[in-house]
Amino acid sequence: MNEKKICDIVRSIKNDILIIRMEGVMKKLIICFIGVFCCISAHAKEHMIKADYRQRPPEMLINEKTGNFSGPLIDILNLAAAEVGLTVNWENNYFKRSYSRLIRGSVDIVPRVIIKEDRKAYVKYFDPIGYQQKNIVFIVKKGMECMIKQYEDLYNITVGVKKGTAYFKKFDNDTKIKKKLSVDDKNMSMMFAANRFDAMIILDIPAFEKALQAIGFTKYGFADYKHVQVISNQYAMSKKSPKIILFDKLNDAFKSMVKKGKIRQIYQKYHLSPLLTEKEIEGMDKDVDIDILTD
Numbered sequence: 001m002n003e004k005k006i007c008d009i010v011r012s013i014k015n016d017i018l019i020i021r022m023e024g025v026m027k028k029l030i031i032c033f034i035g036v037f038c039c040i041s042a043h044a045k046e047h048m049i050k051a052d053y054r055q056r057p058p059e060m061l062i063n064e065k066t067g068n069f070s071g072p073l074i075d076i077l078n079l080a081a082a083e084v085g086l087t088v089n090w091e092n093n094y095f096k097r098s099y100s101r102l103i104r105g106s107v108d109i110v111p112r113v114i115i116k117e118d119r120k121a122y123v124k125y126f127d128p129i130g131y132q133q134k135n136i137v138f139i140v141k142k143g144m145e146c147m148i149k150q151y152e153d154l155y156n157i158t159v160g161v162k163k164g165t166a167y168f169k170k171f172d173n174d175t176k177i178k179k180k181l182s183v184d185d186k187n188m189s190m191m192f193a194a195n196r197f198d199a200m201i202i203l204d205i206p207a208f209e210k211a212l213q214a215i216g217f218t219k220y221g222f223a224d225y226k227h228v229q230v231i232s233n234q235y236a237m238s239k240k241s242p243k244i245i246l247f248d249k250l251n252d253a254f255k256s257m258v259k260k261g262k263i264r265q266i267y268q269k270y271h272l273s274p275l276l277t278e279k280e281i282e283g284m285d286k287d288v289d290i291d292i293l294t295d
Helices: 003-046 072-083 095-104 117-121 151-156 185-193 205-214 244-259 262-269
Strands: 048-053 087-092 123-125 130-141 158-162 178-182 199-202 220-233 236-238
Touching: 048 072, 048 095, 072 087, 072 244, 072 262, 095 236, 117 123, 130 205, 151 220, 158 185, 178 185, 185 199, 185 205, 199 205, 236 244, 244 262
Parallel strands: 048 087, 158 178, 158 199
Antiparallel strands: 123 236, 130 199, 130 220
């Protein structure tokens, strides 16, 4: 074997050794990278809470074209979470699915959850960020607003109601009123436009006006009579949430925002009427039938 071949063999062996060393170094770097990535991910998860949003105008809005979402209830939770060093990972879900996720602990927090006794086994309610004067109104055909001037006038007409929704105790328990059931806002709006009943009772005015606009019906008005009630607005946290230990800190953040007027400022930012405070609702009717209210 000549000297050139020996040199080639030696050089080849050196290259193989170098490659093996490089591979070893690369493996170590990859392992280190994975370790760092896992640490960062674990740190991020530790400082992140999961929350669900939904189409709930005007407090939560989803742009159907872009998928972007916004609204005061989004901003408020983002700020409260930031106050205690957390970020919010938002996911879009219908309320029924969100509530199921709350029960299982798949989501930490959901905005605007009506307080119900049976839910307290699964969720913990934060103190209200405020109160909303929810007028229970009756929509009638335009020009017929005086058809309902007082509660007793309801006995003379047929009223459309949404299945599974409570309005107020007197109305809900009154068997003398002729009521026609509908499955949702769209269905009730179409039935009203088709003259299936004389009036429809409405809790969520913006949602119903949107449903009426969707079917192109504009010949409606609000009856003279309305029932006024006050509903609290609060977030709920899953009792199975791994972040439940931070409940008190988050609750303090919400209360601080109320006290400093930040809640009011956020609602004004979206050109919405500010939520009412405890002092402002003194003397108002708070006897609300919330057993099956729509969240």
